[in-house]
Amino acid sequence: MDKSRLEAFSDGFLAIIITVTVLELRPPVGDEPSLLGALLPVFLSYLLSFIFLAIAWKNHHHMLYLTRDVSEAILWANLNFLFWLSLIPFTTGWMGANHFSATPTAVYGVVLLMAAIAYWILERVIIASQGRRSVLKAAVGREWKLVLSVILYVAGIVLAFVSHWIAQAIYFLVAMLWLVPDRRIDRMIIEADRRRAESSRTHEE
Helix, strand or coil, rough: CHHHHHHHHHHHHHHHHHHHHHHHCCCCCCCCHHHHHHHHHHHHHHHHHHHHHHHHHHHHHHHHHHCCCCHHHHHHHHHHHHHHHCCEEEHHHHHHCCCCHHHHHHHHHHHHHHHHHHHHHHHHEEEEHHHHHHHHHHHHHHHHHHHHHHHHHHHHHCCCCCHHHHHHHHHHHHHHHHHCCCHHHHHHHHHHHHHHHHHHHHHHC
């Protein structure tokens, strides 16, 4: 499969997921301002999910940018990643409708955990297809963010049954962790652009 086709499919899929997620944010029946207070848990759960989906889209875009070719293994690993992301609207709505109670909060964490693992699998499959001199492998380095995220997700899932607010704080911490730009990947993308420009000039000459 051509890489651009996989990118277009993934972008469209993520756009649909975000659209379905916001549909859980239904307007109240009536015009009293106090009615908006009842929507606060739903809005907060949507906001958190929107941040996670935005991070997933950005990192997925960077990862595919550093990918040369798309094999069948990469295709299926990508579908696995998108599958877990597609469950976010359900868990977001369930969690918001039940005011962040223990079980929905824990299940929400399980979906985020599985999405993180699926992302790691996709990353490993791409790196394996690129060989020893994998550009993606050089960009991601030791992946301490991913390891820490998995640990925090597990902690959040367990602590959801102790205090759902602690679990939500942990999920938010993971989101903030990934919002910090990874300069290594940015540098690799700039370097890849430079090499492509040089290669293009060489062919023209």
